[in-house]
Amino acid sequence: MAFQKSPGTQDILPGVVERWQYAEQKARDICRRFNFREIRTPIFEATELFQRGVGETTDIVEKEMYTFTDRGDRSITLRPEGTAGVVRSYVENKLYGEPDVSKLYYIGPMFRYERQQAGRYRQFHQFGIEALGSVDPSIDAEVIALGYTFYKEVGLKGVRVEINSVGTPAVRAAFREKLLAFLMPMREQLCKDCQSRMERNPLRVLDCKTDQARFENAPSILDSLDEECTTHFEKVKTYLSDMGIPFSINPRLVRGLDYYTHTAFEYKAEGIGAIDTIGGGGRYNGLVAEIGGPDQPGVGLGLGLERTIMLLEHQQAELDNAHQVDVYVVALGEAADREVTRLVYELRTSGIRAERDYLGRKMKAQMKSADRLQARYTAILGDDELARGEIALKEMATGEQRVVALASLASELKSN
Ligand code: HAM
Numbered sequence: 001m002a003f004q005k006s007p008g009t010q011d012i013l014p015g016v017v018e019r020w021q022y023a024e025q026k027a028r029d030i031c032r033r034f035n036f037r038e039i040r041t042p043i044f045e046a047t048e049l050f051q052r053g054v055g056e057t058t059d060i061v062e063k064e065m066y067t068f069t070d071r072g073d074r075s076i077t078l079r080p081e082g083t084a085g086v087v088r089s090y091v092e093n094k095l096y097g098e099p100d101v102s103k104l105y106y107i108g109p110m111f112r113y114e115r116q117q118a119g120r121y122r123q124f125h126q127f128g129i130e131a132l133g134s135v136d137p138s139i140d141a142e143v144i145a146l147g148y149t150f151y152k153e154v155g156l157k158g159v160r161v162e163i164n165s166v167g168t169p170a171v172r173a174a175f176r177e178k179l180l181a182f183l184m185p186m187r188e189q190l191c192k193d194c195q196s197r198m199e200r201n202p203l204r205v206l207d208c209k210t211d212q213a214r215f216e217n218a219p220s221i222l223d224s225l226d227e228e229c230t231t232h233f234e235k236v237k238t239y240l241s242d243m244g245i246p247f248s249i250n251p252r253l254v255r256g257l258d259y260y261t262h263t264a265f266e267y268k269a270e271g272i273g274a275i276d277t278i279g280g281g282g283r284y285n286g287l288v289a290e291i292g293g294p295d296q297p298g299v300g301l302g303l304g305l306e307r308t309i310m311l312l313e314h315q316q317a318e319l320d321n322a323h324q325v326d327v328y329v330v331a332l333g334e335a336a337d338r339e340v341t342r343l344v345y346e347l348r349t350s351g352i353r354a355e356r357d358y359l360g361r362k363m364k365a366q367m368k369s370a371d372r373l374q375a376r377y378t379a380i381l382g383d384d385e386l387a388r389g390e391i392a393l394k395e396m397a398t399g400e401q402r403v404v405a406l407a408s409l410a411s412e413l414k415s416n
Contacts (some may be wrong), residue, residue: 009121041085047075053084055258078111091293118273129301141239164253279303328370333383
């Protein structure tokens with residue numbers, strides 16, 4: 001019996017992987033410009049970290065974690081998201097002792113046992129950033145701007161930014177009461193999900209797609225913000241406008257993780273079935289202390305790479321991988337065959353993308369292979385040329401052919 005991949009996982013094959021490489025390269029490049037530095041944390045952590053960090057009443061902790069007991073009898077969980085691990089590392093390595101704000105980024109796999117659908121996987125990948133150690137709203141705006149810039153620079157069109165303030169825990173507790181008073185009379189008419197959310201996390205009820213129409217007159221959390229929250233939110237909006245980042249305010253926006261305070265935001269785009277959120281994040285001022293560290297604030301985001309790539313394909317964004325190799329070296333004859341092994345190595349080590357035949361094929365089949373790879377040049381080496389220390393070089397686009405010295409092939413190709 002042949003094996004198949006597990007449900008909710010993907011093989012990323014050549015042809016598509018180039019999109020991934022491009023997106024990852026863009027992410028790294030943008031982080032370099034914004035002065036975020038990479039952090040690599042383990043893919044599994046103690047289960048309790050996520051229970052405490054992500055929150056006991058979230059869907060993630062309640063039903064989506066890949067949790068197992070290891071051989072040392074520890075409860076281990078494959079990371080369902082990146083923030084908790086980064087914060088654990090920030091505390092464990094005492095990064096808070098450094099004089100500057102810790103601006104960190106990561107790219108890697110996350111695991112959630114979710115129902116499969118377009119854009120929803122059990123192993124998926126995030127590009128995430130976390131800025132720890134400052135309450136300044138300019139960092140909230142910078143984080144939002146970084147995500148926006150990422151989408152823009154990878155070539156994604158139609159990305160909308162929605163922002164909200166979810167206040168402080170005290171603000172939320174007061175709002176929760178107001179909201180429950182509004183929801184109670186309609187409890188029986190709401191969907192099962194809403195009913196259970198009313199008990200666990202009423203703010204998330206407003207997020208429900210099924211019952212949206214009933215919430216038109218629901219109270220807005222923005223009316224419940226205290227002065228500190230309002231000032232913070234106002235500044236974030238001002239800075240975003242100053243940077244020219246378009247955004248809209250969505251007072252219903254509540255994220256699926258418990259740690260957010262003040263700013264919460266999402267990036268949305270159409271094109272992946274029922275899913276429109278492609279990335280999100282926010283501020284989390286209580287999280288570092290919650291998992292045993294000092295009282296340090298943080299703000300960050302996580303962008304789903306599968307969703308980004310799917311949308312790029314959907315929008316048929318061009319991928320610049322037309323020429324897979326610079327030169328295909330064709331060998332004719334035994335002596336030439338030996339020289340080609342050396343020659344191709346020389347070309348590759350001098351920075352040229354070079355390919356050759358490994359199947360003992362005739363010239364015609366080798367030329368076809370060069371065509372498939374869209375080689376810019378084919379270099380043809382027969383025993384005669386070899387004896388003269390030369391090689392025939394053909395430019396594929398024009399059909400133009402000339403003879404160059406073997407010793408100067410690398411520099412010849414480089415100067416073109
Ligand atoms: P999140 O909203 O849970 O936030 O996930 C961020 C993004 O990861 C989503 O918008 C989506 O693009 C992608 N994603 C989530 N689940 C799946 C899935 N099952 N399949 C495919 N893509 C998925 C967080 O994870 C926070 N840690 C973000 C953050 C960082 N907040 C502050 N710092």
